[in-house]
Amino acid sequence: MSDSFSQYWANEIDALALAPQRRHVCAFGDFPSTSGIDPNHDIVLVLNGTSNGVCPPDLDWILPERAGLVIADAVSAAFTRHIDFDRIDVLCWSWQKALGGEGGHGMIALSPRAQARLRVGGRKPVARLMRLHNANGSVNKAFFGGRTISTPSMFAVEDIHSALDWAEACGGLPALLKRVASNYAVMADWVDSTPWIDWTCTNPVARSTCSITLRLVREQLAAGEKEDDGRIVAEMIRLLEAEGAAFDIWSYGDAPPGFRIWAGPTIEADDLAILCKWLAWAYSEAREACIPSEARVVRHGCFTPSQARAVEPRTETACPLTVALESPTPQTLADCYDAILFDATGVLISENEALPGAADILARLNTSGQPYYIVTNISSGSVETICARLCGAGLPIPAVDRIVSAGGVARRHVLEELGAGRLVSYVGSAHAAHDIFGRHPNLHCADTAETFDTLVVLDDGGFDFKRAADHILSTFQRRLIETGEMPRMITANADIIYPGKNGSLVFGPSIIGPMLQAGLAPFEAPPISVEIMGKPGRAIFEECIARAGTDRLLMVGDQVDTDIRGAKAAGLDALLVTTGLNNRGELRQDENGAPDYVAKSLSQIFDGSLCPHLRSAKHSSTPNQVWAASSDNCGADKAHLGDSG
Numbered sequence: 001m002s003d004s005f006s007q008y009w010a011n012e013i014d015a016l017a018l019a020p021q022r023r024h025v026c027a028f029g030d031f032p033s034t035s036g037i038d039p040n041h042d043i044v045l046v047l048n049g050t051s052n053g054v055c056p057p058d059l060d061w062i063l064p065e066r067a068g069l070v071i072a073d074a075v076s077a078a079f080t081r082h083i084d085f086d087r088i089d090v091l092c093w094s095w096q097k098a099l100g101g102e103g104g105h106g107m108i109a110l111s112p113r114a115q116a117r118l119r120v121g122g123r124k125p126v127a128r129l130m131r132l133h134n135a136n137g138s139v140n141k142a143f144f145g146g147r148t149i150s151t152p153s154m155f156a157v158e159d160i161h162s163a164l165d166w167a168e169a170c171g172g173l174p175a176l177l178k179r180v181a182s183n184y185a186v187m188a189d190w191v192d193s194t195p196w197i198d199w200t201c202t203n204p205v206a207r208s209t210c211s212i213t214l215r216l217v218r219e220q221l222a223a224g225e226k227e228d229d230g231r232i233v234a235e236m237i238r239l240l241e242a243e244g245a246a247f248d249i250w251s252y253g254d255a256p257p258g259f260r261i262w263a264g265p266t267i268e269a270d271d272l273a274i275l276c277k278w279l280a281w282a283y284s285e286a287r288e289a290c291i292p293s294e295a296r297v298v299r300h301g302c303f304t305p306s307q308a309r310a311v312e313p314r315t316e317t318a319c320p321l322t323v324a325l326e327s328p329t330p331q332t333l334a335d336c337y338d339a340i341l342f343d344a345t346g347v348l349i350s351e352n353e354a355l356p357g358a359a360d361i362l363a364r365l366n367t368s369g370q371p372y373y374i375v376t377n378i379s380s381g382s383v384e385t386i387c388a389r390l391c392g393a394g395l396p397i398p399a400v401d402r403i404v405s406a407g408g409v410a411r412r413h414v415l416e417e418l419g420a421g422r423l424v425s426y427v428g429s430a431h432a433a434h435d436i437f438g439r440h441p442n443l444h445c446a447d448t449a450e451t452f453d454t455l456v457v458l459d460d461g462g463f464d465f466k467r468a469a470d471h472i473l474s475t476f477q478r479r480l481i482e483t484g485e486m487p488r489m490i491t492a493n494a495d496i497i498y499p500g501k502n503g504s505l506v507f508g509p510s511i512i513g514p515m516l517q518a519g520l521a522p523f524e525a526p527p528i529s530v531e532i533m534g535k536p537g538r539a540i541f542e543e544c545i546a547r548a549g550t551d552r553l554l555m556v557g558d559q560v561d562t563d564i565r566g567a568k569a570a571g572l573d574a575l576l577v578t579t580g581l582n583n584r585g586e587l588r589q590d591e592n593g594a595p596d597y598v599a600k601s602l603s604q605i606f607d608g609s610l611c612p613h614l615r616s617a618k619h620s621s622t623p624n625q626v627w628a629a630s631s632d633n634c635g636a637d638k639a640h641l642g643d644s645g
Contacts, residue, residue, distance in 0.1 A: 005046050005049060005050070005051065005073060006044075006045070006046050006049070007438060009044050009046070009073065010023055010044075010438060011382070011434065011435060011438050013044070022038075022041070024036065024037065027202075028052060028200075028256075029052055029053075029054065029199075029200050029201045029202040029203070030054065030201070030202055030203045030206060031054055031055070031056055031057065031203060031206035034061040035061075037061065038068075039062070039063045039065075039066035039067065039068060040066070040067040040068055041068045042068040042069045042070075042071065043062070043068060043069070043070045043071065044071045044072075044073075045070070045071075045072055045073070046072075046073040047072050047073060047074045047077035047081070047083065048074070048075075048076045048077035048080065048081060048208050048210065048211055049208065049211065050076050050208075050211040050213075050252065050260065051213070051251075051252035051260075052200050052201060052213050052252070053199065053200050053201040053207055053208045053211045053212060053213035054201045054203070054206050054207070054208065055077070055081065055206060055207070055208045055211075056206070057205040057206050058084075059083075059084045059087045059088075062084075062087040062088075064086065064087070069089040069090060069113060069114055069117060070087060070088050070089050070090070071088075071089065071090040071092075072088045072090065072091050072092070073092060074091050074092060074093040075092065075093055075094045075097050076094075076097045076098065076210065076211060076264075077093070078093035078094070078097070078098055079098035079099055079167070079173065079176050079264070079265060080098045080176070080177070080180050080209070080210040080264050080265065081177070081180070081208075081209065081210070082177065088111070089110070089111040089113050089114040090108065090109070090110055090111070090114050091108070091109045092106060092107065092108045092109075093106075093107050094106060094107065095107065095156065095159075095160045095163075096160075097264075098176075098210070098264045098265060098266070099160065099163035099164070099166075099167065099265070099266060100163065100264075100266045105156055105160075110139075115139045118139050119138065119139060167265070170265075176265035177265075179265040179267075179269075180209050180210050180263065180264060180265050181209060182269045183209075183210070183263035183264075183267055183269050183272055184209035184210070184212070184263060185269075186263075186269050186272045186273050186276070187212050187261070187263060187272060187276070190273075190276040191214065194276075194280070195217065196216060196217050196283060197214050197215075197216065197217065197279075197283075198214065198215055198216075198217050199213070199214060199215075200213035200214060200215050200251070200256070200258055201213065209263070210262065210263050210264045210265075211260070211262065211263075212259075212260070212261040212262070212263050213251065213252075213258060213259070213260050213261075214258050214259045214261070215251075215256055215257070215258035215259075216232060216233065216257075216258065230256075230257030230546050232283070232286045232287065233250070233251075233257040233258060233259070233546075234250075234257070234545060234546050234549055234550075235282075235285075235286035236279070236282035236283055236285075236286045237249060237250055237259075237282075237549035238549040238550045239281075239282045239285050239286065240278055240279075240282050240549075241549055241550070243278070245275070245278040245282075246275060246278060246279075249261055250546065250547060250549060257546065259279070261275070331608055332605065332606045332607070332608050333554070333575070333597070333604070333605050333606070333608075333610045334365075334370060334554075334605050334606055336554075337552050337553060337554040337573070338371065338548060338550045338552040338553065339370070339371035339372055339373065339544075339548040339550065339552075339553050339554075340365070340370070340371075340372045340373075340553070340554050340556060340605070341372070341373050341374075341375045341404075341544055341553055341554065341555045341556065341567070341572075342372060342373070342374050342375065342556050342557075343374075343375060343376065343535075343555075343556065343557040343558060343559070343563050344374055344375075344376035344378055344386075344390065345376070345378065345558075346557075346558035346559065346579060347556055347557060347558050347577055347579060347602070348362075348374065348390070348393075348395060349390065349393045349395070352389065352392070352393050353393055353394070354393045354394040354395055355579055356601075357601060357602050357603055358395060358602060359394050359395055359396060360603075361602045361603070361605065361606075362395055362396050362397065363396050364606065366396060366398055371548060372402065373402055373403070373404050373544055373547065373548070374390065374397070374402055374403050374404065375404045375535065375540060375541075375544055375555070376403070376404070376405050376406065376534075377405075377406045377459075377492070377493045377494055377495050377534035377535055377562065378405060378406070378407070378459055378493070379405060379406045379407030379410070379428070379432065379436065379458040379459040379492040379493045379509075379534070380407075380428070380429065380432045380458065380459035381407070381431070381432050381435040381436065382405075382407070382408070382435045382436050383400055383403040383404075383405050383407075383408045384400050385435055386403050386405055386407075387400045387402075387403050390403075401547070404540060404543055404544055404547065405534075406492040406493055406494065406533050406534025406535070406540055407432070407436045407458060407459070407492045407493075407533075408436070408543075409492070409533040409534070409539050409540050409543055410436070410456060410490055410492040410533040410534075411436055411437060413490055413531065413533065414436075414437050414443075414454075414456055414490065415437065417453070417454050417490075418437075418440045418442050418443060421442070422442065422453040422454055423442050423444070423449070423451065423452040423453045423454070424440075424442060424443050424444075424452060424453065424454045424455075424456060425443075425444050425445065425446035425449040425452035425454070425455055425456070425472075426443070426444075426445060426446060426455075426456045426457075426458055427446050427455065427456065427457045427458060427468060427472070427509060427512055428456075428457070428458030428459055428509065429458075430445055432458050432459060433445070433456075433458060436458070446468060446471070446472050446475070447467075447468040447471055447472075448471075449475065450475065451475060451478070451479065452475065452487055453487055453488070454487055454488050454489070454490060455472065455487050455488070455489045455490070456489075456490045456491075456492060457489065457490070457491045457492060457493060457494075457509050457510055457512055457513070458492050458493060458509065459492075459493045459509055469512060469515050469516070469519075472512070472516065473515075473516055473519045473520070475487075476516055476520060476525075476528075477520060477523060477525075480520070480523060480525055486520075486525060486526065486528055486529075488528075488529040488530075488531070489513060489528055489529065489530045489531070490530075490531050490533060491510055491513065491530055491531065491532045491533060491534065491537075492533045492534055493508065493509045493510060493534055494510045494532050494533075494534040494535060494536065494537060494562060495508035495509065495510055495534075495559075495562060496508050496510045496511050496514070496561075497511075513528065513530060516528060534562075535557075535559075535562040535563055535566040535567075536561065536562045536563075536565045536566030536569065537566065538566075538569065538570055540566075541555075541566060541567060541569075541570035541572065542570065545570070551571060551572065553572050553573070554572070554573050554574070554575060555567035555572050555573070555574045555575070556574075556575045556577060556602070556605070557574065557575075557576065557577070558576065558577055558578070558579055560576065560595070563576075564576055564594075564595045568594070573596045573597075574595045574596055574597075575595060575596065575597040575598070575599060575605070575610075576595035576597070576598045576599070577598075577599050577600070577601070577602060578598070578599070578600050579600075579601070579602075597610050
C-alpha cells in the first residue's frame with residue numbers, strides 16, 4: 001500500500017471477509033518493494049495514486065505464469081500511462097477522470113482468467129447492480145456488450161464519445177501520453193528550480209506524471225511553524241482562490257499539507273507554466289504575512305480556460321481590504337462567508353432521515369457552487385460510510401470530501417500510536433474501528449483488552465459502551481496501580497448527549513470520560529489526558545480551515561457546548577439553529593459560547609433576515625455591539641454578534 005486508495009481497497013477486503021490478506025506497506029511517498037509478493041495469491045494494486053503522486057514504476061514483477069488474479073484500480077491511470085494489459089486480470093477505470101467526461105461511470109474489464117474465477121468461485125451476496133453471474137452461474141457477458149440495469153445518462157455516453165473523438169484527433173493514446181509527459185516536464189522543471197517546493201513522492205521512478213503532488217521544503221517553512229502545520233499552504237490556496245487562479249488544489253485529506261495538481265492529457269502545458277508563476281507569487285505573499293487576518297476576503301469565481309490562460313499574477317502586493325470595500329454588499333448570510341460548515345445530527349438529519357429543508361439547502365449550494373462541509377462527530381465509520389449514510393437519508397452530497405468527521409481527524413493520531421508500537425483500544429463497534437483505522441495487531445476492543453496505552457472513543461454505533469465501562473474502569477485502575485500512570489484518551493466523538501426521539505435526550509459516547517474520572521476519584525487518580533478530535537476541539541475546525549483554504553467560515557450547529565463553543569474558540573462565526581438539542585429555544589450563553597446568530601430554520605441562511613445585522617456590524621465605523629434576531633424568533637432568542645470594529 002502506497003496511498004490512501006490502496007488503504008481503502010485493503011479495508012474493503014477486510015470488511016467483506018474475502019480472505020486473509022497480506023498488506024505490503026511502505027513509507028508515504030514511495031512504492032512498496034515487490035520482491036516479497038507471492039504470484040500464487042491475488043494482487044490488488046492502484047496504478048496511479050492521486051493522493052501522494054505514487055504509481056508502480058512498472059508491472060514486470062507480475063509473472064505471466066501467475067496463479068492468482070491481478071486486480072488493478074486504473075481510475076486515473078487510464079489514458080495517462082502505459083498499461084500492460086497482459087499482466088492484469090481485472091481492470092476498473094472511470095470515463096471522466098483523464099478525459100474530463102460529464103459522467104463518472106465506472107467501467108470494468110475482465111480477462112479470461114477472471115471470468116473463469118467467476119464461474120468456479122461461487123456466488124456471494126452483492127448488490128444487484130454488480131451481479132456478473134447469470135442464474136445458471138455463467139458469466140453475464142451482456143454487461144460487456146452495453147446492457148445495464150440502471151439506465152445511464154445518454155449525455156454521459158455522448159460526452160465520452162466526444163472526448164474519444166478529441167483524443168483520436170490528437171493522435172490517439174500515444175499523443176495523450178505525450179501531452180502528459182510535456183505537462184510533467186513543465187512541473188518538474190519548476191520544482192527543480194524552486195528551492196522551497198519538493199515532490200511528495202520521494203522516489204523518482206515511482207512518481208506519477210499526471211497526479212502532481214507537492215509539499216513545502218521543511219527549511220523554507222515560516223519561523224516557528226511545525227512541518228505539519230499547513231498554515232503557509234492554506235494561505236497560498238486562499239490567495240490563489242481569491243485571484244481566480246486555481247481551485248481545489250489542496251492536498252488529499254490523508255496526505256501532509258501541500259498541493260495536488262492534475263496534469264492529465266486535457267490540461268495545457270502553458271496553463272501549468274502560468275500556474276507555477278501564481279504559486280511563486282502566492283508563496284511570496286504568504287511568507288510576507290503582511291495581510292491582517294481581519295482584512296482577509298476570499299472571492300470564489302469561475303474562469304473559462306481562455307480567461308485563465310490570459311490571467312497572469314500581478315507583481316504588486318495584494319490588497320484584499322480594497323477588494324472588500326469594492327465588492328457588492330452581501331444580500332444573504334451565505335454571501336458573507338466563503339464556505340459554510342454544517343453539523344449533521346440535529347441540523348441536517350434526525351436518526352436516519354433528513355430534517356425538513358436540509359436537502360433543499362444543500363441542493364441550492366450545489367447549484368450555486370458555494371463550498372460547504374458537513375462537520376460531524378459521527379465516528380461510526382469512515383468518511384465514505386458516513387457519506388453513504390447521509391446520502392441514504394436524502395441529502396444530495398456530491399463528493400465524499402465534503403465530509404469532515406471526528407473519526408477521520410482521529411485516524412492520523414491513532415495510526416501514529418500504532419506505528420510507534422503502542423497498544424490502542426477503542427470504545428465502539430469493531431466494524432467502526434476497522435472501517436476508520438483498518439486492522440492492526442495492536443488495535444483491540446476496550447471491552448475485552450486487558451491493558452492498553454491509548455483509549456479511543458468512537459461513536460457507539462450499536463456498541464453498549466455503558467456495559468463496557470466496568471471493564472475499562474478496572475483496566476485504568478490496574479494501570480494506575482502498576483505504573484502510577486493512566487492511559488491517555490483520544491476522543492473522536494466528543495458528544496456527551498444526543499437529541500433523541502420526540503425531544504428526548506440520550507447519552508453520547510463521550511460520557512465515558514466523566515464516568516471514568518468519577519470512578520477513579522476515590523483512588524486519587526490524576527486527571528485523564530484527553531485529546532479531543534471532534535467538536536468542540538480545535539483539530540476538526542483546523543481541518544475545515546485547511547480544506548477551505550480560508551477562515552471566513554460559518555458554523556451551523558444545534559449544540560452550544562460542541563458546535564458553537566468549538567467554532568468560536570477556533571475564531572469562526574457560528575449560527576445556532578433550534579432544530580436539534582435547542583428545539584425549545586432555550587439558549588444558554590456566555591462570552592465563550594454565544595452564537596453570532598440564532599435561527600429556527602436553515603432557510604434563513606438565504607432569506608436575508610439575518611444579513612442586515614451583519615452589514616450594519618461590518619460597515620459601522622464605531623465598535624458598537626450589535627444584536628440580531630431571526631425574523632421568526634422571539635426576543636429571548638437574540639444572539640450577540642460581538643464588536644463590529
